[in-house]
Amino acid sequence: MIEHLISGEELQEFGYFMRKKGIEELIFYSKGTTSLVFLGKFQGKKVVVKLEREDTPRKNFKREAEILKLLEGHDITPELIDYGIFRGKEYLVREFAEGEPLLYADVEKHHLIEIAKKTHKLDVLGIDHGQIQGGKHIIIGNAVWIIDFEKASTRRKPKNLTSAMAMLFLNENVISKRIREKFRINDEFLVELKKALKEYKESKNVKKILTLISSL
Template identity: 55%
Template sequence: MFDHLISKAQLGRFYSHLRGLGLDEIGPYAKGTTSLIFRARLDEKNVIIKLQRPDSPRQNFAREAEIIKAVEPFGVTPPLIAYGVFEGLEYLIRGFAEGEIIFYAELEKRHLFEIVEKTALLDRLGLDHGQIQGGKHIIIGESVYLIDFEKANWRKPKNLTSAMAMIFLNDNYISRRVREKFGVDESFLREMRNEVRIYKRTGQLSGLLRLLSRL
């Protein structure tokens, strides 16, 4: 999977480094624009390792690690296990978010409330994830997790409004599935737009939560 991005020799040395940290069952999992992603086991738990791609000049895992540490007490994202540098390449290790990305997941009502809870929490912390609307960074399982804070920053946040736009208000694959499953009509969408405006202006969630409770 990564043969054209990292040499077998360097990959072998990285695996040896990870085994020295206590990881086993290490294998490639996915690749991003700036990282190579591996899955492994640590103390009988699944973990994810993100390694800076050798062809990427961006070094921002240290900042991402600090952000994860700041929000992990709130259960928004799996905990940070380690951050380090291997042969000039940054890497971080975090817990694995069990579940499916929202694009494929079967959303239940409780998931919608948890998405509101966790995106509103990030808003209150003043942290903007920056990639909510892409649909790849909300994991739906027994719990809801937000992952990949690589582009997150302490700036004016719009996490909840981005999530509600993706799930209900915009016309996309996710919103169409949600509308069909929950029987969402135009009246509901008008109320949703109004409640999102109220939230943006006042930070109040009560109206939005009441609206979701009707689904």
């Protein structure tokens, strides 16, 4: 499945390299544009291991590792375990986010509130995720996690919460249609949300948005 991207010898060597780092039971999980993704265990916890692809169009793991360090202790994204270089390729290890991507998950009201709170916290921290609107980088489980900060930036103006609210309620997409139907959202709610978001852009005060979501 991945033989054209990494040789059997290199894969075996990477597994040995990871074991020396304390990462056990490494198995292939998926492939992305920039990385090969593996699952493993570290000190009894499930982890994700991303290894840079040979044909990657960009190197982003160092930046992602720096962003994850900034987010430590904020309960927004799973903790960074390790970052480094293997055979000239970057790799990154983080705790696994249990749950389903928002795109496929059955969303409850408390999930919507948590998404608003965590995207607001990102805004306050000055970090723009850059890919919130796709729905694949928000994981819904016992907790809500935001993952994959490869394209995140501290230089862009953060718009995480406004992007999330547009995706959840305002835009025409699979996620918003499902949520509007489930919570029987009417035009009055959408008008009030647009007003609250306009105010938020100026004040960064999330209270009105949280109050609106809580009323669903």
